[in-house]
Amino acid sequence: MNRSSRLLQSFWFLPAVLCVLSVILAETLVVVDRRLADVDLGLLEILITRVGESGSRDLLGAVAGSTLAVASTTFSITIAVLALSSSTYGPRLVRNFMADRGNQFVLGVFVATFLYSLLVLRAIRIPSDGGGDYFVPHLAVNVAVLLAVLSIGVLVYFIHHISDRVQVWTLARQVRTTCSPRSTGSIRSGSGRTSGKSRTRTACSTCPPNSRRTGFPWRRRRSGTCRASAIRTSSP
Numbered sequence: 001m002n003r004s005s006r007l008l009q010s011f012w013f014l015p016a017v018l019c020v021l022s023v024i025l026a027e028t029l030v031v032v033d034r035r036l037a038d039v040d041l042g043l044l045e046i047l048i049t050r051v052g053e054s055g056s057r058d059l060l061g062a063v064a065g066s067t068l069a070v071a072s073t074t075f076s077i078t079i080a081v082l083a084l085s086s087s088t089y090g091p092r093l094v095r096n097f098m099a100d101r102g103n104q105f106v107l108g109v110f111v112a113t114f115l116y117s118l119l120v121l122r123a124i125r126i127p128s129d130g131g132g133d134y135f136v137p138h139l140a141v142n143v144a145v146l147l148a149v150l151s152i153g154v155l156v157y158f159i160h161h162i163s164d165r166v167q168v169w170t171l172a173r174q175v176r177t178t179c180s181p182r183s184t185g186s187i188r189s190g191s192g193r194t195s196g197k198s199r200t201r202t203a204c205s206t207c208p209p210n211s212r213r214t215g216f217p218w219r220r221r222r223s224g225t226c227r228a229s230a231i232r233t234s235s236p
Helices: 003-009 013-035 042-046 052-089 092-099 101-122 138-165 168-191 197-203 209-214
Strands: none
Touching: 003 013, 013 101, 013 138, 052 092, 052 101, 052 138, 092 101, 092 138, 101 138
């Protein structure tokens, strides 16, 4: 695995991309608000809620504080659950959690919403602040409310997602999905230079030598598990 592949699969890459997008979105909407400050939007005015300078600051502060608190509390509890579960299911559980795109997206949405709210809050100006003219980015404030609603939906998804990922059948399915292509590739790579009966012999290189001559394929007639097996070998 090269450096670019490790970078794309790292836990912080997707949250970092979402944070950069939130910075671009916040600065863009602030500029748009400045351009549309004296423009009559007509029917679009109905969709934009104007709460004033004090209300915008309180709203953005609440969104920023709540999203960061929810993110820190949720992920700290999740890490504690994973630490307890990994003692039973093995360290693969923590590795799957770090590589899961859903978990990375949830963390990215929380952190991006927090960063967006801070940047929009910084852009609010009133004459008493020494910032010149009165300015409140109403459009950006309304988008912050939409991001807060999105964060609630993402939180519900995360609770359902992490509850499913710690189940033993989910771990078994992940192990099967991961190991099946590797085992098939190993058998094919070992049997690609041979043909006919020698393919079975190459794939079963761990069997006793005499069992290759007397062995026969065994097919299951019904579902179940193999509890015991016996291999008879003749003396050399």
